[in-house]
Amino acid sequence: MILSDKKIGLLLFGTFILLGVVIFYSESPTTKKAIKTEYSNINYDYHSNDPCISKPKEFRSDKKSEPKNISIYFDVKALDDNYGNVFQTADDPLTIRLELSHPNTLSLIAGNDKAAVNIYKITDKFELNVWHKVEVNVNEDKKIEVDIDGQNMLSVVDKSIMYNTSDIAVGSGYNKLRGFQGEIKNFHINYERYQRVFIFGLITILTNILLVISALLLFYKLLVCNDDEGLYVLLQSQHPVPAQYLEAQRKRIRIIGLLVGVGFSLSFCHYLVLSYFGFHENVFDYLLSPNGLFDDFTQVSSYVHDNNPYALKAGFASQFPFLYRLASIFAVLPGSLSIFLYLLIFFIFFIIYCWGNIPFSDNATIIKNVFIFSFLTYPFLFCLNRGNYELILFIFLAIFIYLYEEGRVYKSIPFLSMAIALKLFPAIFIILLLSDRKYKAVFYTLLLAFLIMVASYASFKGGILVNLKLHMSNLQLYNEDYAIGNGGLGYCNSAFCGMKAIVAYFHPESFHAFVKLFFKLYTWSTLLFFTLISAYMFIEKKYWKKVTLLVFCMNILPHVSADYKLIHVFIPLFLFINKTETDNHDLSFIVIFSLMLISKSYYYFQFEPSLQIVPYVVNIAVILNPIIMGIGVFTIVFSGLGTWYYTRQARSLCQQEKKIVKGV
Helix, strand or coil: CCCHHHHHHHHHHHHHHHHHHHHHHHHHHHEEEEEEEEEEEEEEEECCCCHHCCCCCEEEECCCCCCEEEEEEEEEEEEECCCCEEECCCCCCCCCCEEEEECCCEEEEECCCCCEEEEEEEECCCCCCCCEEEEEEEECCEEEEEECCCCEEEEEEEECCCCCCCEEEEEECCCCCCCCCCCEEEEEEEEEEEECCCCHHHHHHHHHHHHHHHHHHHHCCCCCCCCCCCCCCCCCCCCCCCCHHHHHHHHHHHHHHHHHHHHHHHHHHHHHHHHCCCCCHCCCCCCCCCCCCCCHHHHHHHHHHHHCCHCCCCCCCCCCCCHHHHHHHHCCHHHHHHHHHHHHHHHHHHHHHHHHHHHCCCCCHHHHHHHHHHCCCCCHHHHHHHCHHHHHHCCCCHHHHHHCCCCCHHHHHHHHHHHHHHHHHHHHHHHHHCCCCCHHHHHHHHHHHHHHHHHHHHHHHHHHHHHHHHHHEEEEEEHHHHHHHHCCCCCCCHHHHHHHHHHHHCCCCHHHHHHHHHHHHHHHHHHHHHHHHHHCCCCCHHHHHHHHHHHHHHHHHHCCHHHHHHHHHHHHHHHHCCCCCCCCCHHHHHHHHHHCCCCCCCECCCCCCCHHCCCCCCEEEHHHHHHHHHHHHHHHHHHHHHHHHHHHHHHHHHHHHHHHHHCC
């Protein structure tokens, strides 16, 4: 037992007691101090010849803190109501911003705890070319009050609002390149913010260091515990596995489990440290974060009401119709019940899938490893957080891969067809069938996928052609917003997003020109690259390597590939773990697969405001994930080509020797 070691038991007990104390007192007034900040007598005039007055004023702060209250008052005269931003306290979404829009509508924009913004209309009769006195107050109880010319125009309490004061701008806001069309006089802002007391921050850091050490010892003890009872037989496959390979499979499980445990511990401690210093308000991490919880599921469910997703949500409904058809089944149920049922289906399947792929016979060891591969892995937790329908796609693909490996080709076809009809990207697995010369299976798969799509289009209002046309239009808008635009840059693992992040960070002045130029070049380059990979698939004989190539390419090559697609890494991972041979690259792939299962969000890029990239959503993993998967792809291809070349050389020598012998 783990706790038989008294020293480790005492360390764990003491660490978690100390952690509990830190968490309990984290919100205590004694652990934080209020700091007052004030800026006053700020003037702005868009048409002034003096650049010191005509240029928007900015006040930035890199210190992460928790706002307590804020008070803003000033005189303003607007000359235009074409979406002029009077001021902001920070970039979206954690902002308080005053915006004037046509016709004569003054609104207050405030960030909320869902990584979005709330819009409060103050008045739709804001008079232009006239001086007004404006006062905005937000207190500690989240009460917002706005007065114009001494008259209260807005008074609301909204506990969901969340903002900071990291990038105050006067005479500008959402778009820093567009100044407010008018004049601002005597702008005054004062606010209080909470900052952690130094000694408490030091105690927090020391506690997290102890937590890391304790977690490492705990996982070490878990992974080296005695599991030498009985004969270990794979549950996924009914074929007997030679005893000499079982130890290699167990070793892979142990090392990957250890690396995942270490990665999770470090990530969790990193999250706690940021949380204690107030940084958690800006970091939409997958751990314990309510931001965007189940958003992908609830948004899709809202689209299928009235059985008209493409027309009802023009510009947003970009998924293929079979996905909306499946979503309509869950949408019949109440919101919380539909989410619960959806996640329960995935959870049960995932546990069974893991259980059947853990090469051990005793239940305790299997349960331990199932827990590690689920609740300690980033793809699993991220998918639960988002609730994306990628979970259903994963179920279809996992069943297809299992049945196909077992030789039940025609039974696997419906699952691949449904996967293709759901999101199209799985069509990449057609190459697997072609490489095995399963031409009839290819035909039946594509035919069934096509029929499912057509039937799904026809099932919505407007019929096939209307919905197809609307869908293509929505896909174009999605492409402009997420691929060419920056909507899909955060939490993305495609090579295109990684390159965009690098250029945006190091050469922001060239970013937009780069994206426009590189978009088509990248498209043609990836088509060429995948053509070469497809050709190599006819050479590669190992099943797990074929599946790994296809899964990695499915993630890397699209222009946008959100992190919930990392859930598919489990499919080649379990094939790799359960393979019945060893080679020189086993350790490399243990590291590659382990890295793909852990969070790497240790550094968040801060981009130029003019790029309009949402702060604190693009982290270093956007660059690392495609690099890691790319290394895996090239390792398989180059090692395979080397083996193929030497095999051909050996055969050629053999044939020459036979000819010599015959000649003698």
